[in-house]
Amino acid sequence: MKNQSSRRRFLQLTVGGVIGLSIGSKLLVKPVHAAELPHLSIDDPQAKALSYVNESTKGGSNCNSCMLIEGDASAAWRPCKIFPGKLVNAKGWCSAYAPKPA
Ligand code: SF4
Numbered sequence: 001m002k003n004q005s006s007r008r009r010f011l012q013l014t015v016g017g018v019i020g021l022s023i024g025s026k027l028l029v030k031p032v033h034a035a036e037l038p039h040l041s042i043d044d045p046q047a048k049a050l051s052y053v054n055e056s057t058k059g060g061s062n063c064n065s066c067m068l069i070e071g072d073a074s075a076a077w078r079p080c081k082i083f084p085g086k087l088v089n090a091k092g093w094c095s096a097y098a099p100k101p102a
Contacts, residue, residue: 034071034079040086047094050082056093064090067100 040047042054056062063069063080069088071078077087082096 034075034087037079037085037087039077040080040083040088040092044083044086046083050094050096052083052088052092052094054089054092056091058093058097061093061097061099062090063088063092063094063097065100066093067098068096 040052042048042052044052063078064073066080068081069078069090070081076090078090080086080088082094088094
């Protein structure tokens with residue numbers, strides 16, 4: 001009798017835990033869209049270290065033509081592999097600039 005009660009309690013806790021984890025993960029894990037990321041500030045320490053600017057003065061060399069930029073090519077601000085969690089200006093530039101292969 002006690003064995004059946006323990007088994008029932010174990011199943012109740014297990015099923016409840018699985019349901020709770022499923023609901024909790026859906027509520028807590030929210031995908032971050034690029035548009036929600038903050039713009040990289042030129043005052044950011046990593047930006048300063050790489051001489052990042054929002055407006056390139058290097059002719060055709062800018063974030064748009066860099067192989068490290070990601071995301072929607074038509075967006076004015078886009079993710080960059082060098083500055084995770086921030087968006088860089090498509091017209092910007094930094095010293096990590098690497099031209100896209102022709
Ligand atoms: S590495 Fe520098 S130049 Fe290239 S996209 Fe990122 S910020 Fe722009």
